[in-house]
Amino acid sequence: MITIGIDIGGSSVKAVLTEIGARTIATRQVSSRSGEGPGAVIDVLHGVIASLMDEAGDSRVEGIGVGMAGTIDIDEGVVYHPPNFAKWDAVPLASRLSERWHVPVRLDNDANCAALGESWYGAGRGLDSFVGMTLGTGVGGGIIVNGAVYHGTRGFAGEIGHVSIDYNGPECNCGGRGCIEAYVGIGYLMTRALPLLENDATSGLHERAVSDPGSLTPRDLTEAALEGDTTAAGILSDTGTKLGCAAASVANLLDITTFLIGGGISGAGDLIVQPMLLSARSRVLEVHRDSLEVRLAELGNDAGMLGAAALLRSGDGR
């Protein structure tokens, strides 16, 4: 089955022409023109689709999948106020594309697409069920059950970033308290990290923490930790430990024991994976202890478009 998958991000649109589960035929990446309103973005999409349709030649493209941040009505194919897109209220994106291209169009949110991409092409291959976590400014999540995205009642499921690990914990942007995002979302994480680095004159990051704190990123923490900086390593370890707290609750609730982590902070690799696994194992019900597993996502920024391409097939098993 040949489909087009599109990942619409605030800065760029990434698209792929693929034979689902078999091969990637071609890819495109262009500016998303997110500041110019929905009309401009849709023009970008039409251009990318036209180009990939050309590339497909005589092969029939059987559908288009689109992943995007924001509140998405999956059944109606409408995207509501995506973050970082100007003048975008409610746009019936699926019908706008299907009317022009005369193929089925499926939408889903970006975190679900990323998890589905890993399921078909990445670290989730061979797994019936897993929970994907994308660690960025926010913490996105996608729950894969029997090879398909679990959507919940209205399509909003998977918000593992807003599973709380402490009902008295720090306030989260969402209005809740102690959400895992309020610990490991990049902004929160760096805010907690700075005072520790400022107070540790032996840390290689100490000077920048004092003089140019805004320049520090999770990647700096990882590099410093790999060079033996114990403060930086401790911050990453604590991040993993807290992720493990959330993972244990999720495993107990869902009886899903494999977690895939991707996104910026996951670049720390074992510096986060091992503490996360230890923490989750020490907390989870005994019946899950041996099967608990944390894997690094494999597809990076390609996961979204690849998962979007697979939307047309998910739900009918593999």
Added chain:
Amino acid sequence: MITIGIDIGGSSVKAVLTEIGARTIATRQVSSRSGEGPGAVIDVLHGVIASLMDEAGDSRVEGIGVGMAGTIDIDEGVVYHPPNFAKWDAVPLASRLSERWHVPVRLDNDANCAALGESWYGAGRGLDSFVGMTLGTGVGGGIIVNGAVYHGTRGFAGEIGHVSIDYNGPECNCGGRGCIEAYVGIGYLMTRALPLLENDATSGLHERAVSDPGSLTPRDLTEAALEGDTTAAGILSDTGTKLGCAAASVANLLDITTFLIGGGISGAGDLIVQPMLLSARSRVLEVHRDSLEVRLAELGNDAGMLGAAALLRSGDGR
């Protein structure tokens, strides 16, 4: 479809002959002989089934559903070491019953059956999806998605009692920390309540808390609260608030916004339901705020056998 549903408890076996979704034809309740080993329990089951088969007369009984505590292999129909049953290691209960009665037999755990019973006959009627919580010594849970039990990878899903609300919280019997069960399981709840009642000489429960603490039950708290005892009311309110913390995380993760609570402490009614609702609403993602709902279970101790009877039909929608 006429089926038999059986709820095997530590003290009694409850069974029902029912036309699923339509009417209850007959019920039975007998001692489960749990202290005498699996053979005795199976004899009890055969006796109850024989009696209900007689009652069915010319109507064909199309299957038997069984609910029971313990670790259950749903696919193989095996029950492993149920609590409160003597000499019970691993018993292939489904095959033992199906070989004798020549009908399909389905097993599931007691909390899942209770939720399914409420879905067909009780407070869950008309709901596609909800989370059932049974508040007793432990906190059981059953997740209903599209009218069927969500089982997870190996059938262990739904353990909402072991969703943690505080990663530094009190230790739970399961080995985790801050599990909601470690706050509102009856033993934990009364342990937290006693010092408060001992220290409040104005409470109507003060004297018993001092002289005969073991006699106090959640029902006493409810009765005292209804008579204006503010300490007792505060304990119940705090219980509801903490349940709401767990419910918010679950709603965010699953996009399921209706919670049914049953079991002993739910007898407190609005004294628990209202604080639970307020707490969950104040914490959940905005998109769920208006749809969040807490209902009292309606079927009491009959939920398990009624849900067991419906096991033969769940999964094929309603």
